[in-house]
Amino acid sequence: MLVFNNIEKLQQHLSTIYVENQIGFVPTMGALHQGHLSLIAQSQLKNDITIVSIFINPTQFNNIEDLEKYPRHLESDLKQLESINCDIVFTPNANDIYNNSIIASRFNFDGLEYQMEGAFREGHFDGVGTIVKRLFEIIQPNNAYFGEKDFQQLQIIKALVKQNLFEINIQACEIYREKDGLAMSSRNTRLSSTQRKEVPLIYKTILRVKELFKAESYSNIQSWVSNQFEDNPILSLDYFEITDESTLRTIKSKEIDKKYRAFIAINVGDIRLIDNISL
Ligand code: AMP
Numbered sequence: 466m467l468v469f470n471n472i473e474k475l476q477q478h479l480s481t482i483y484v485e486n487q488i489g490f491v492p493t494m495g496a497l498h499q500g501h502l503s504l505i506a507q508s509q510l511k512n513d514i515t516i517v518s519i520f521i522n523p524t525q526f527n528n529i530e531d532l533e534k535y536p537r538h539l540e541s542d543l544k545q546l547e548s549i550n551c552d553i554v555f556t557p558n559a560n561d562i563y564n565n566s567i568i569a570s571r572f573n574f575d576g577l578e579y580q581m582e583g584a585f586r587e588g589h590f591d592g593v594g595t596i597v598k599r600l601f602e603i604i605q606p607n608n609a610y611f612g613e614k615d616f617q618q619l620q621i622i623k624a625l626v627k628q629n630l631f632e633i634n635i636q637a638c639e640i641y642r643e644k645d646g647l648a649m650s651s652r653n654t655r656l657s658s659t660q661r662k663e664v665p666l667i668y669k670t671i672l673r674v675k676e677l678f679k680a681e682s683y684s685n686i687q688s689w690v691s692n693q694f695e696d697n698p699i700l701s702l703d704y705f706e707i708t709d710e711s712t713l714r715t716i717k718s719k720e721i722d723k724k725y726r727a728f729i730a731i732n733v734g735d736i737r738l739i740d741n742i743s744l
Pocket of ligand 1: 492
């Protein structure tokens, strides 16, 4: 396994392998878990070379405390990646990636960026767009792997690829869950044992929403979800939405030929967890 933190050295190496190899890329912020590993496994199945990046991108954090407390486990991440035969790991530093000016560019993603996470985390998708565009330009992979866990991000990356005419296939990967349904997330490591016992309610709720969606109205479902969290001393609801999967706009009325998805964001103390489900 080759580990690069220098952009030029990585590009130099890549220039020698592009011609004969299909390259798969998995961008991450580290603190790797089975969810990340499932993306890497899918890349390894389809590509000759798999590159994983580990970079905690400062410009996508709207909250400095969240950035400071974000789990950092580089050493054990590298051990895990080595053990699963990852080919290349890219661990750049912020100044190099941002050419010494750590600010996000502005993007227009046709309104996708203003829904849900965009509304609750100002500037978040400018940060995501900036880093992913930069990583795509540096690595120029054939395929890039993103989790449906961050479904809004996935849709935004697809828009980014279209806008920039990148010749990169975006591969969507299913949400990987703990046995009790909790979506795996690096932030889960910050949960106390009391919080950990309570958080399976998040998936339980959206699973029930999937049932309710067959017969109930959106407003009935909204109220039911709000009630689930109203008196909960540990979990507080940030938002719950049912949207059209492609526009991410809130559902007005159900149409037969459209795909819908329910999205939820929950605060557990200062830890924010998100999840979603196809309806
Ligand atoms: P992160 O390190 O949180 O930025 O995530 C890196 C990539 O892994 C993103 O494409 C995420 O959507 C994806 N990912 C994170 N958690 C999961 C999960 N539980 N299942 C599938 N993909 C995930």
